[in-house]
Amino acid sequence: MPHIKHYLQFSDFAADEYAYLLDRAALIKKKFKNYEKHQTLTDRTLAMIFEKASTRTRVSFEAGMYQLGGSVVHLTTGDSQLGRSEPIEDSARVISRMTDLVMIRTFGQEKIERFAQHSRVPVINGLTNEFHPCQILADIFTFIEHRGPIAGKTVAWVGDGNNMANTWLQAADLLGFSVHLSTPSGYEVDENLAFGGKTPRAGCYQVFQNPLDACKDADLVTTDVWTSMGYEAENEARRKAFADWCVDEEMMACARGDALFMHCLPAHRGEEVTAEVIDGAQSVVWDEAENRMHVQKALMEYLLLGRTA
Ligand code: CP
Numbered sequence: 001m002p003h004i005k006h007y008l009q010f011s012d013f014a015a016d017e018y019a020y021l022l023d024r025a026a027l028i029k030k031k032f033k034n035y036e037k038h039q040t041l042t043d044r045t046l047a048m049i050f051e052k053a054s055t056r057t058r059v060s061f062e063a064g065m066y067q068l069g070g071s072v073v074h075l076t077t078g079d080s081q082l083g084r085s086e087p088i089e090d091s092a093r094v095i096s097r098m099t100d101l102v103m104i105r106t107f108g109q110e111k112i113e114r115f116a117q118h119s120r121v122p123v124i125n126g127l128t129n130e131f132h133p134c135q136i137l138a139d140i141f142t143f144i145e146h147r148g149p150i151a152g153k154t155v156a157w158v159g160d161g162n163n164m165a166n167t168w169l170q171a172a173d174l175l176g177f178s179v180h181l182s183t184p185s186g187y188e189v190d191e192n193l194a195f196g197g198k199t200p201r202a203g204c205y206q207v208f209q210n211p212l213d214a215c216k217d218a219d220l221v222t223t224d225v226w227t228s229m230g231y232e233a234e235n236e237a238r239r240k241a242f243a244d245w246c247v248d249e250e251m252m253a254c255a256r257g258d259a260l261f262m263h264c265l266p267a268h269r270g271e272e273v274t275a276e277v278i279d280g281a282q283s284v285v286w287d288e289a290e291n292r293m294h295v296q297k298a299l300m301e302y303l304l305l306g307r308t309a
């Protein structure tokens, strides 16, 4: 397979590529808000493969691709041969002969990697058990929109050491900010997995037992569901273990006065976050969700056309 640029994890791109993408997303968003057409992907087709549920990822990729002048094909495990054991490699060979770009939401990261190895077109990670790079791209864009550059800032991660936490760590390593992690015992981030066995930049993250300490002086406090998709069997055990990891007003009060609150959504008020926080003045979760579409439009354009500005 000739060299194709994929977006399978946050560390697939360099800092200067993120600088370009974030600027481009701002331009694309501005045009969208002004009802100006931005159709750089006319006649291109995006295949979207979902092996897990989604609202934001589906709507943002689908609406985004149509706005760029292209079209989409939506596949799920239940309505395609993917659910009937057709090998991933064969699915990749076939789907990538008929489309220009593929977005996949699945379980293990190795599945998306195997697909990419046999794909003729770029593949985007729309969430795996291990990573959620499109979401962190949107979160960073949202932070910059509200507060300016993220380099040198502190992001407090309160909750599960999951796909979101792993991706925040990759972003901190690359973009020069720091993550303060607080997870219940037994749900820590696997550093080896997050950094792919490489040694991260010194100071890019710090671990705190007490979530209040993690939030101290943070510029952004963020959390996620206690039970990610695919881990439902652990629901009860997680409810007990995570009881003290609910982002509430006391935690927000430890952060800087101008700290933002983010959550990739869907959220469970009264579990990982209180209604007062997620519906409060510091929360930017609706901008965060909307920005998925703007950054992914920039991402799709970049993967297919390279730098156009
Ligand atoms: N944040 C996010 O990826 O949402 P969906 O699961 O609704 O796509």
Ligand code: NVA
Pocket: 127, 128, 129, 162, 163, 164, 224, 225, 227, 228, 229, 264, 265, 266
């Ligand atoms: N960590 C969550 C994110 C949902 C968008 C999950 O994987 O289910």
